[in-house]
Amino acid sequence: MLRKKTSRRAPVLRPRLRVLCGSKTALGPGRVDLLEFIDKTGSLRSAATRMDMSYMRAWTMVKSVNDSFRTPLVEIARGGKRGGGARLTVAGRTVVGLYRRMEKESQGATSESWKILRKLLQVNPGG
């Protein structure tokens, strides 16, 4: 990652893909981040902490995600020494992979228009 003083002000295009079932969000950037933290840490509690959210909120999100798919994306181990152990299922990994791929596809497809748009943006002359 390039870390320059100017990079804080350089305009960025962020595609936030949201999968809606009616008015209910089945999948979005927050949920996918949570799934990835679960994959990294193997723990719902640790993933919640990394996301700066309560364990209960993370648990509710996981339940909602699991209910939205044919196969659960996360397996939660109840009890045990540390409690809250969790891991992604094969479906979970597939879904996270597809979502990140779609983000890249979106970013790639919009890059030419984005080049035009960003030229219209005000850039702080001192930035």
Place this chain on the structure above:
Amino acid sequence: MLRKKTSRRAPVLRPRLRVLCGSKTALGPGRVDLLEFIDKTGSLRSAATRMDMSYMRAWTMVKSVNDSFRTPLVEIARGGKRGGGARLTVAGRTVVGLYRRMEKESQGATSESWKILRKLLQVNPGG
């Protein structure tokens, strides 16, 4: 638009593109909707009503958008009989057009992955 009972539950992929300058949003779906309502109604007050937001909030958003671009996207006429008259500038129309084009580009580029992803989603059997 197809309006069937089932369509309420059919999963939808919604790309929400956000242009960020640092932590500040320069452009996003809400702002673009507001710009389009201004274009349709010729009035900031009417556009605010359509967006279900206060006039002051809409005014602040327009000011923020205008400050984010080299050329203002909206011209606001102060005073006058009805007050709050507003219209898009050429730059404003260009930016709205680019944004909507990017949404379509994003949707087009992700359609194959989305077909795979939506098959993994739970669909209400009665829906």
